[in-house]
Amino acid sequence: MSAPTAQATFTSLTRAETLLALPEASTVPVVVEHTGLGARATLEAILLDALSTPPCHVLFSGGRDSSALLALTVRLARRHGLAEPVAVTVRHPAAPESDETAWQELVLEHLDLHDHLVLDFDGEQRLLGEVATAALRRHGPVWPEAVQLHGAVYRHLDPGVVISGEGGDAVLDGQRMGAVRDALALTRPRRRYLRHGLRAARPNVLRRRDVRAQAASISPPWLRPAAAAEYLTRVTTLAQEPLRWDRATREALRSRPMAVAMANVDAGIAEYGSRPVTPFADLRFVDALAAEAGPLGWGDRTAIFRRLFHDVLPDRVLSRRSKASFNSTRWGPEERAFARAWEGAGLDPDWVDPAALRAAWLEEDPHPAADFLLHLAWAQAHGIPTAVEHAP
DSSP states (O other), rough: OOOOOOOOOOOOHHHHHHHHTTTOOBBBOOOOOHHHHHHHHHHHHHHHHHSSSSSEEOOOOOOOHHHHHHHHOOOOOOOOOOOOEEEEEEEEEOGGOOOHHHHHHHHHHHHTTTOOOEOOOOSSSSSTTTTHHHHHHHHHHSGGGGGGGTTTHHHTTTSEEEETTTTHHHHSSSOHHHHHHHHOSSSHHHHHHHHHHHHHHHHHHOHHHHHHHHHHHHSTTTHHHHHHHOOOOOHHHHHOOOHHHHHHHHTTTBBBBHHHHHHHHHHHHTTOEEEOOOOGGHHHHHHHHHHHHTTSSSSSHHHHHHHHHHSSOOOHHHHHHOOOOOOOGGGHHHHHHHHHHHHSSOTTTTTOOOOHHHHHHTTOOOTTTTHHHHHHHHHHTTOOOOHHHHOO
């Protein structure tokens, strides 16, 4: 077991972003290296480069994203005579809703892969566990808060490469342009059905009023009215996207929230001495996917996975729609005890209602944004500098 061995630069939030637990909904300028290859070939180039720095670890939950990356990496290693990757899986025996053992075994058996590191955790990835609080002492709160928990995995790995499926949910999304694509696929006169398709797509893409209504229903209950209005504006802006599938895909990782999240995921890996590789968030892959799939895309998420990975995984995995839940692995006695004892200090009362936030922490299934604020409040209580004091 190893401790953090390298300096890593984490991307900080502004004061407003910190109190909202949500970065500003702005666009981050990027420079993309065009490979001239298709999406699958670009993925293979990224993974082949990762295999050149052994040991190569693939974070493998059993979900579609991690299964696809593991399968393709194994295929490339065997094709090129390189050391096979190590599949790294975390299991939480005390949280049955997180169990994906059957899916993991299905994939591993299909791949005939035996180098599988299984880490059985019992509280190691809680929000105020030993790993998270040590990370908070090193560099203060980091958004998203899950970055602080991943060290529980990385400290078990020898320095090398860590491949993660982060970003897959944002990029491999087939819902954009779905109604229009379906309309064009019909055999009746296309003009009529294109018109109906556009009408069906419009509420999901262009009608800001509907997006605002939906966002209001998920706004954190502890925010004061002005802060809640700003949160709503950010969520509404993030929900807007271009109608064309290729443009929407290219922009999926260009928002500040995604840029901050991916930068900090990479920094969390680098802190433990390994090179981070996040192929689905690699702008070379995103650009190649957008160019190949075009304005209408390839279909839904299952269709995209079948197009890219039909030869390396069983269709049962490619078409999977279920997801595990890990919320109970984050909250335990330490987190509840801190919440009950917290008196509201450290968070601006003009932004946050302390009583409402405490109530949210003590719910059976806390609001997702509450996790980051728990880290923020804990850091404040322990004299750890945060953006709340030092940013405008």
